[in-house]
Amino acid sequence: MRLEPTMKQMVIRRTVRKFAEARISPVTEEIDRTGVFPMEIIEELGKLHYFGLEIPAEYGGAGLDAVSYAIVVEEISRTCAAFGLCISVHNSVSANPVYQFGNEAQRKTFLVPMAQGQKIGTFCLTEPNAGSDVSSIETVAVRDKDTYVLNGNKIFVTNGGLSGVNLIFASTNTSHKKKEFTVFIVESKREGLEKGPVEELMGMRGNPVCPIALNDCRVPADNRLGAEGQGLKIALSTLAGGRIGIASQALGIAQASLDVSLKYAKERYQFGKPLYEFGAIQNYLANMATRVEGARLLIHRSAYLRDQGLAHTKEAAMAKLYASEVAVEATRIGLQIHGGYGYTKAYPIERYYRDAKACEIYEGTSEVQRMVIARSLESE
Amino acid sequence: MKRKERDSSSKDVWIFGDYRNYFQNRVTLQLIAKGRDLARNLGGKVTVLVLGEQVHQYAMEYVAHGADAVMVVDHPNLKDFQVETYTRIVASLVGNYRPDIFLAGATPFGREFFPRVAKRLKTGLSTDCIALEIDPENQLLLQTTPSFGGELLAEVITQNHRPQMATVHPGVFEEQPHDHQAIGRIIYPEVDIARDDRVQLVRSRPEQSKKGHLEDAPVVVVGGRGVSSKEQFQMLSELAELLGGEVGATRPAVLAGLAGEERLLGQTGKKVKPKLLITVGTSGALQYTTGIQGAETIIAINRDAQAPIFKMADLGLVGDARSILTLVLEKLRKRI
Amino acid sequence: MPSIRIDRHRMTIIREGVESIINPIDCVALEAALELREREGGEITVISMGPPQSEEALREALAFGADQSILLTDPAFAGADTLATSHVLARAITRLMPFPDLVLCGKQTIDSDTGHVGPQIAEELDLPQVCGVHEIHLDGDSLMVKRLYDGFLDTLRVSLPALLTVSHEISVPHHIPLGNLEKAFSEGEVIRWGLEHLDLTEEEVGLCGSATRVWKLHKAAAKRGGDIASGSPQRLAEHLIRKLEALSIIDEEEGKG
Numbered sequence: 001m002r003l004e005p006t007m008k009q010m011v012i013r014r015t016v017r018k019f020a021e022a023r024i025s026p027v028t029e030e031i032d033r034t035g036v037f038p039m040e041i042i043e044e045l046g047k048l049h050y051f052g053l054e055i056p057a058e059y060g061g062a063g064l065d066a067v068s069y070a071i072v073v074e075e076i077s078r079t080c081a082a083f084g085l086c087i088s089v090h091n092s093v094s095a096n097p098v099y100q101f102g103n104e105a106q107r108k109t110f111l112v113p114m115a116q117g118q119k120i121g122t123f124c125l126t127e128p129n130a131g132s133d134v135s136s137i138e139t140v141a142v143r144d145k146d147t148y149v150l151n152g153n154k155i156f157v158t159n160g161g162l163s164g165v166n167l168i169f170a171s172t173n174t175s176h177k178k179k180e181f182t183v184f185i186v187e188s189k190r191e192g193l194e195k196g197p198v199e200e201l202m203g204m205r206g207n208p209v210c211p212i213a214l215n216d217c218r219v220p221a222d223n224r225l226g227a228e229g230q231g232l233k234i235a236l237s238t239l240a241g242g243r244i245g246i247a248s249q250a251l252g253i254a255q256a257s258l259d260v261s262l263k264y265a266k267e268r269y270q271f272g273k274p275l276y277e278f279g280a281i282q283n284y285l286a287n288m289a290t291r292v293e294g295a296r297l298l299i300h301r302s303a304y305l306r307d308q309g310l311a312h313t314k315e316a317a318m319a320k321l322y323a324s325e326v327a328v329e330a331t332r333i334g335l336q337i338h339g340g341y342g343y344t345k346a347y348p349i350e351r352y353y354r355d356a357k358a359c360e361i362y363e364g365t366s367e368v369q370r371m372v373i374a375r376s377l378e379s380e
Numbered sequence: 381m382k383r384k385e386r387d388s389s390s391k392d393v394w395i396f397g398d399y400r401n402y403f404q405n406r407v408t409l410q411l412i413a414k415g416r417d418l419a420r421n422l423g424g425k426v427t428v429l430v431l432g433e434q435v436h437q438y439a440m441e442y443v444a445h446g447a448d449a450v451m452v453v454d455h456p457n458l459k460d461f462q463v464e465t466y467t468r469i470v471a472s473l474v475g476n477y478r479p480d481i482f483l484a485g486a487t488p489f490g491r492e493f494f495p496r497v498a499k500r501l502k503t504g505l506s507t508d509c510i511a512l513e514i515d516p517e518n519q520l521l522l523q524t525t526p527s528f529g530g531e532l533l534a535e536v537i538t539q540n541h542r543p544q545m546a547t548v549h550p551g552v553f554e555e556q557p558h559d560h561q562a563i564g565r566i567i568y569p570e571v572d573i574a575r576d577d578r579v580q581l582v583r584s585r586p587e588q589s590k591k592g593h594l595e596d597a598p599v600v601v602v603g604g605r606g607v608s609s610k611e612q613f614q615m616l617s618e619l620a621e622l623l624g625g626e627v628g629a630t631r632p633a634v635l636a637g638l639a640g641e642e643r644l645l646g647q648t649g650k651k652v653k654p655k656l657l658i659t660v661g662t663s664g665a666l667q668y669t670t671g672i673q674g675a676e677t678i679i680a681i682n683r684d685a686q687a688p689i690f691k692m693a694d695l696g697l698v699g700d701a702r703s704i705l706t707l708v709l710e711k712l713r714k715r716i
Numbered sequence: 717m718p719s720i721r722i723d724r725h726r727m728t729i730i731r732e733g734v735e736s737i738i739n740p741i742d743c744v745a746l747e748a749a750l751e752l753r754e755r756e757g758g759e760i761t762v763i764s765m766g767p768p769q770s771e772e773a774l775r776e777a778l779a780f781g782a783d784q785s786i787l788l789t790d791p792a793f794a795g796a797d798t799l800a801t802s803h804v805l806a807r808a809i810t811r812l813m814p815f816p817d818l819v820l821c822g823k824q825t826i827d828s829d830t831g832h833v834g835p836q837i838a839e840e841l842d843l844p845q846v847c848g849v850h851e852i853h854l855d856g857d858s859l860m861v862k863r864l865y866d867g868f869l870d871t872l873r874v875s876l877p878a879l880l881t882v883s884h885e886i887s888v889p890h891h892i893p894l895g896n897l898e899k900a901f902s903e904g905e906v907i908r909w910g911l912e913h914l915d916l917t918e919e920e921v922g923l924c925g926s927a928t929r930v931w932k933l934h935k936a937a938a939k940r941g942g943d944i945a946s947g948s949p950q951r952l953a954e955h956l957i958r959k960l961e962a963l964s965i966i967d968e969e970e971g972k973g
Contacts, residue, residue: 010772057899498927505830538928541927580872655963685946
């Protein structure tokens with residue numbers, strides 16, 4: 001296993017950095033303040049293949065490997081966590097399952113516009129009574145000849161506000177004793193799908209997270225992704241890849257925090273010298289840098305396993321767990337280093353602090369990740 | 381010219397006379413002064429080379445500012461500074477007269493013409509030198525230039541090739557005062573003046589300057605936390621205007637309502653690379669300095685001698701900004 | 717900023733482990749070339765002289781849209797000043813079939829900041845040159861170009877073949893689509909030419925073929941570390957005025973000379 005990035009991966013990182021600094025950096029503060037994504041940037045990202053990162057070129061994607069994908073998400077998130085979230089969720093848990101489990105017709109109809117950013121995707125799993133406990137979902141899909149009728153409420157749908165394609169996770173065949181789950185591709189403009197108001201969030205404020213309600217929403221059977229009852233398998237397989245993406249997003253936040261904290265420590269003078277010369281601050285920065293490096297290695301290893309076609313459930317869960325906790329700690333310490341100034345909006349660290357917390361919760365809470373890891377250890 | 385040529389070259393220092401924008405552009409005069417210093421060490425003389433049409437007036441000026449001789453090639457074909465034509469003529473003259481050192485100002489013309497001459501003569505050229513000295517041991521010209529974007533300083537020598545060529549940015553050296561009693565030779569060499577017509581100047585007009593655009597301003601005056609009132613900030617605006625530039629501000633100044641967000645310089649604001657940046661009452665926080673580090677020359681005014689801004693200033697003035705600027709504005713208003 | 721290591725023995729910059737990037741101004745030149753190709757057709761070849769890891773930048777050039785990328789690399793090329801560098805590049809250009817109509821360079825690069833190489837290639841190939849161009853149009857068998865020069869807006873006609881150096885204003889480099897990068901690295905080819913292929917001798921290139929040599933090399937001390945003056949406001953005001961004069965920002969006072 002290579003421990004150093006390849007030439008290609010270095011160029012990719014640099015290319016994304018250039019774009020992020022030129023086009024996204026000037027608007028991150030405004031996005032956080034207003035909670036609105038500028039659509040021109042979404043369009044630009046689409047043309048540059050950011051919405052089809054791992055999708056093969058024949059469907060309009062970039063065809064990148066998982067490590068390169070992780071690098072892209074990290075670099076975007078380093079500049080704007082809300083965009084990083086959008087890209088990670090769209091790629092890992094929306095476009096990717098359509099590619100993996102969709103038939104050719106579905107790929108042509110849905111995957112191609114998704115890969116080009118013309119339709120942003122969501123993965124609707126969570127409900128008011130079903131967060132970590134996925135099997136408690138109450139959305140049902142009832143077969144009626146060659147359509148399904150969907151009823152239910154999905155909440156906290158990342159990208160919901162701007163999505164064109166939604167993967168809805170519903171239960172089918174409820175008469176059976178064992179619950180069966182099935183995934184449906186439901187277009188936003190389909191009658192019976194209603195989006196609720198965008199949530200007012202603590203952080204990741206540019207991402208239009210909202211509830212999606214399904215009221216007698218009729219969906220053609222052709223929109224069913226995979227077979228009836230295959231939903232859980234799809235979800236679990238999808239989530240593993242999703243963890244790599246979301247871990248990279250957390251890493252981007254942690255790295256950004258390290259960047260600004262280092263800069264601040266070098267230029268802020270107190271007691272006649274820069275903060276950097278105080279042992280307490282050096283300890284903070286050393287810890288931060290070490291943990292960021294650790295998170296990156298965990299992420300890249302799980303991505304590497306994925307690229308090799310090897311099992312990586314445990315590693316991906318570890319990466320997500322660790323990176324999210326590193327992000328929270330890095331931003332907390334980073335804000336402390338900035339002192340009073342860090343508490344104001346004049347510096348970006350307070351935004352990173354607010355953004356980081358979500359990483360420990362979504363895409364499987366830290367508690368769920370630990371469950372996954374423990375179960376994996378059990379069977380070893 | 382190579383190896384053996386070194387010994388057969390004269391000990392003279394030649395300066396290319398770039399007389400365009402004569403009153404603003406003093407670089408030739410500055411190089412004459414430096415040239416005299418170098419020639420003295422070598423035991424040679426300073427000659428200025430002037431090409432153009434109706435250029436005799438400049439010859440007299442150059443003598444008055446210290447040239448021992450001025451070589452003049454005056455001809456209608458030389459009216460525009462045409463690179464290929466000038467290259468051929470200058471290279472041929474240098475070939476005949478063999479100066480040891482040949483200097484030019486790093487003006488836009490100098491930058492594109494001098495490398496071509498150096499190539500034609502197959503000799504070495506260093507650009508944007510910030511220092512030129514004669515090494516006492518080997519009599520070589522030590523050419524100090526920044527490289528790698530200013531992160532490194534290189535001391536360069538041209539050991540076996542002649543002439544040793546270098547360009548220098550205006551403002552590095554100081555000219556010597558005009559002396560109307562100075563005496564010098566004016567030489568009119570024989571040279572073939574055929575024009576190279578592959579590049580033709582079709583049209584040339586003075587450029588319209590863009591008003592109010594911070595990133596394009598040649599001069600930027602910046603106010604920081606130390607500028608404590610709107611009235612004081614107004615002084616900076618006036619200074620900027622008198623110098624043909626724009627005013628900028630740091631984050632604390634913007635927060636204090638002294639300037640709008642569009643004037644903000646730094647990490648979260650604009651990045652500027654003016655010819656001159658005067659930064660007033662700014663301590664030198666990195667959030668700010670990343671926006672100005674590309675400036676050619678930085679002058680800092682601050683009351684605190686320990687302020688980090690002085691580490692990145694070419695000239696630092698420790699004192700009360702208001703008093704200093706009041707006096708500066710008084711003088712400038714009379715002149716401009 | 718990647719840290720730079722210096723080989724004290726040969727006084728050259730060690731380039732291993734330093735990311736090899738396309739100089740930003742060359743990106744601009746490449747974008748200008750793409751725009752020209754779109755309007756007038758033609759083929760774009762990118763040539764660079766550098767150590768083997770420069771391949772990275774040349775693949776990036778392919779992803780950017782170049783038709784062909786050529787890396788001139790040979791241990792003998794190391795330590796070259798602009799005289800030797802322009803010689804190698806000029807020779808490589810003569811090896812292109814057919815000979816190009818237009819050679820484009822950036823006005824100045826980040827790594828040595830001299831801006832010499834363009835004019836020196838032009839001199840060796842006997843091409844007319846115009847530097848600092850921000851607009852290029854094909855007009856018959858010549859080019860009409862515009863540039864800002866010493867406070868003037870010049871319009872010039874240049875006969876082909878020619879060499880132009882471009883300024884930043886000529887175009888804004890596009891952002892490379894990530895799929896193009898993937899393709900350039902998996903399928904793209906970077907051609908390599910060394911001493912033999914270019915029919916050059918060791919004496920003509922590298923350190924041997926250079927006229928200038930670095931005598932001493934050191935990290936610039938403080939960022940600028942200029943003079944710090946203190947004293948009365950009058951004295952400081954005078955000092956400031958003198959500096960403004962030296963920089964040609966303001967004219968010298970009348971009656972001073």
